[in-house]
Amino acid sequence: MGAVARALVGHELLERARDRWVLVVSLLFGLLASGTSLYAASAGGAADALTGPSLVTLVSLLVPLVGGVLGHDAIVGERERNTLGLLLSLPVARAEVVFAKFTGRVLALAIAIGIGLGAAALVGGAGQFAMLSGLFVPTLLLGAAFVSLGILISTITSRQVTAASLIVAIWFLFVFFYDLGLLGLLIATDGAVAQEAIAQLVYANPAGLFRVEMMAAFAGPEVLEGLGMTVGLPAKWVSMSIWAAWIVVPVGLSALLLTYSRRLR
Amino acid sequence: MKRIELQDVSVRFGDLQALDKVTTQLQSGEILMLVGPNGAGKSTLLKVLLGLIEADACTLKVDGQPARVDKKFKSHLGYLPESVAFSESLSGKQVMRFFARARGVAVSEVDAVLKRVGLAHAAKRAIRGYSRGMRQRLGLGIAILGDPDLLVLDEPTGGLDQEGLSVLWDVLENSRKRGRMVILSSHDLTLLEKRVDRICLLAEGRVLADDTPDVLRRQAALPVRVSFDFAGAMADDTSPFTHALSLAGLAADLTPRVGGLGVNVPPDQLLKLLDVRGQFNGAVQGVRVQEPGLDAVYDHLLATGGAGSPAATAEVN
Numbered sequence: 216m217g218a219v220a221r222a223l224v225g226h227e228l229l230e231r232a233r234d235r236w237v238l239v240v241s242l243l244f245g246l247l248a249s250g251t252s253l254y255a256a257s258a259g260g261a262a263d264a265l266t267g268p269s270l271v272t273l274v275s276l277l278v279p280l281v282g283g284v285l286g287h288d289a290i291v292g293e294r295e296r297n298t299l300g301l302l303l304s305l306p307v308a309r310a311e312v313v314f315a316k317f318t319g320r321v322l323a324l325a326i327a328i329g330i331g332l333g334a335a336a337l338v339g340g341a342g343q344f345a346m347l348s349g350l351f352v353p354t355l356l357l358g359a360a361f362v363s364l365g366i367l368i369s370t371i372t373s374r375q376v377t378a379a380s381l382i383v384a385i386w387f388l389f390v391f392f393y394d395l396g397l398l399g400l401l402i403a404t405d406g407a408v409a410q411e412a413i414a415q416l417v418y419a420n421p422a423g424l425f426r427v428e429m430m431a432a433f434a435g436p437e438v439l440e441g442l443g444m445t446v447g448l449p450a451k452w453v454s455m456s457i458w459a460a461w462i463v464v465p466v467g468l469s470a471l472l473l474t475y476s477r478r479l480r
Numbered sequence: 481m482k483r484i485e486l487q488d489v490s491v492r493f494g495d496l497q498a499l500d501k502v503t504t505q506l507q508s509g510e511i512l513m514l515v516g517p518n519g520a521g522k523s524t525l526l527k528v529l530l531g532l533i534e535a536d537a538c539t540l541k542v543d544g545q546p547a548r549v550d551k552k553f554k555s556h557l558g559y560l561p562e563s564v565a566f567s568e569s570l571s572g573k574q575v576m577r578f579f580a581r582a583r584g585v586a587v588s589e590v591d592a593v594l595k596r597v598g599l600a601h602a603a604k605r606a607i608r609g610y611s612r613g614m615r616q617r618l619g620l621g622i623a624i625l626g627d628p629d630l631l632v633l634d635e636p637t638g639g640l641d642q643e644g645l646s647v648l649w650d651v652l653e654n655s656r657k658r659g660r661m662v663i664l665s666s667h668d669l670t671l672l673e674k675r676v677d678r679i680c681l682l683a684e685g686r687v688l689a690d691d692t693p694d695v696l697r698r699q700a701a702l703p704v705r706v707s708f709d710f711a712g713a714m715a716d717d718t719s720p721f722t723h724a725l726s727l728a729g730l731a732a733d734l735t736p737r738v739g740g741l742g743v744n745v746p747p748d749q750l751l752k753l754l755d756v757r758g759q760f761n762g763a764v765q766g767v768r769v770q771e772p773g774l775d776a777v778y779d780h781l782l783a784t785g786g787a788g789s790p791a792a793t794a795e796v797n
Contacts, residue, residue: 222581229578233569233606296565301622304530304559304632305582306551477534478493479527 227319252339267433286365516682522665612639
């Protein structure tokens with residue numbers, strides 16, 4: 216990464232830190248995570264069994280939205296402020312600008328997640344620390360996938376409001392409608408679609424993969440049966456490949472689109 | 481970089497020929513102004529130079545050698561985009577520090593540049609509290625960070641108040657003195673005509689004229705306005721003077737006024753007019769010669785497709 220890209224990573228991080236929306240969402244996440252942890256701690260010995268799954272639900276709802284919103288204005292925001300040309304007039308490759316923006320925003324997300332989970336650990340006590348720290352990396356992967364999607368949306372749209380609307384629609388799609396769609400598919404085909412195929416489709420959705428992996432981690436693999444999943448978790452390398460694809464492909468596509476855009480008007 | 485040449489630049493957007501074989505050049509210490517109606521291709525030409533728009537055809541030469549708009553080229557330029565806005569949550573100083581780091585300029589230079597563009601007092605204030613002119617000055621400050629060889633300014637006068645204009649004049653003058661090159665696009669001919677060295681008039685993607693303001697004036701050959709103030713009896717009755725003008729064939733465009741007379745004459749008739757004035761030495765109290773404004777020259781060149789009057793063009797050539 217060159218000097219310009221390094222400067223841009225720092226600038227992105229600073230910009231996010233000064234962004235009121237990011238501050239409010241970080242605070243909200245911290246409060247909800249602490250509340251969950253506090254409630255679970257009051258349950259005594261069952262604290263871990265309550266905190267983990269509750270936080271998984273909270274994270275799978277909130278973090279994709281935060282990630283998407285963090286990414287949605289990366290390029291289109293610069294375009295609307297007339298600073299995209301200024302940025303690209305610096306001695307830097309266009310792809311570097313995209314990756315630097317992605318890195319800066321994921322770092323900001325990591326800090327927000329760290330604050331949220333850290334607050335929960337403080338409230339929940341030392342007993343919950345291991346469980347909460349185990350949640351950090353998967354949560355960051357989930358958020359990074361949506362930052363990446365947000366940046367792709369940001370690259371292909373010409374107005375920030377369009378990008379914001381699209382990212383909210385994508386959030387609804389992945390977090391709410393995707394599972395409903397699969398359920399509908401099962402009903403509509405009267406079981407003709409194999410359970411394995413449905414399970415693979417669940418794993419193909421980053422929000423679904425996160426939910427299933429974390430539930431299994433906190434409550435044991437048998438919880439999958441309770442969720443109606445008759446197929447086991449994907450192999451570690453498959454899981455990592457899915458995460459890598461969701462994180463790398465959208466931002467990589469953005470970099471390609473920007474690099475080969477002949478007319479930045 | 482001491483000299484930049486852009487040759488035969490052509491850009492097409494769908495059915496629109498945005499630039500059609502545009503050729504111009506810029507050398508050390510020179511300020512080139514691109515003018516033309518909206519859609520003439522001014523910003524497109526600047527964006528080709530910045531590498532933001534890939535031309536269908538273009539030859540770029542730097543110091544006589546073929547060149548590309550690559551990282552090395554871009555490390556020599558500073559850019560002010562049109563109507564630039566920055567991240568509202570950051571302060572002017574934070575934004576400028578980022579650009580200083582990105583350009584490899586010592587961060588300690590930031591305070592000096594902020595002072596130079598008149599933003600020292602607002603350096604730590606969030607940009608959301610900046611006026612349009614202050615944002616423009618911040619953009620100008622970012623453009624001059626590191627004293628680049630080439631300054632590209634897109635509509636630099638936009639939103640600037642008198643203080644901001646003074647900053648811009650200082651930047652232009654300083655660039656000229658230090659042998660830097662400036663290419664700018666603007667609609668403010670009247671404001672900028674005395675500040676630039678050359679004017680490139682674009683219309684529908686083609687160069688209609690590209691020369692110094694004085695040469696363009698001569699090329700347009702628009703009438704010069706000469707105002708005479710009379711003393712004594714002639715102040716009440718200008719008919720002897722008017723009669724002499726008629727005999728000399730110069731009375732086609734007269735504007736009588738109290739105590740004087742305005743005469744519009746083609747530039748090549750100016751000496752003849754002064755001859756007539758010589759016949760009335762005692763009566764003529766004052767003479768003012770007013771050249772046509774560059775905006776009038778611009779209108780004329782646009783209307784005639786940049787040809788000017790044939791006689792004047794021959795004289796210029």
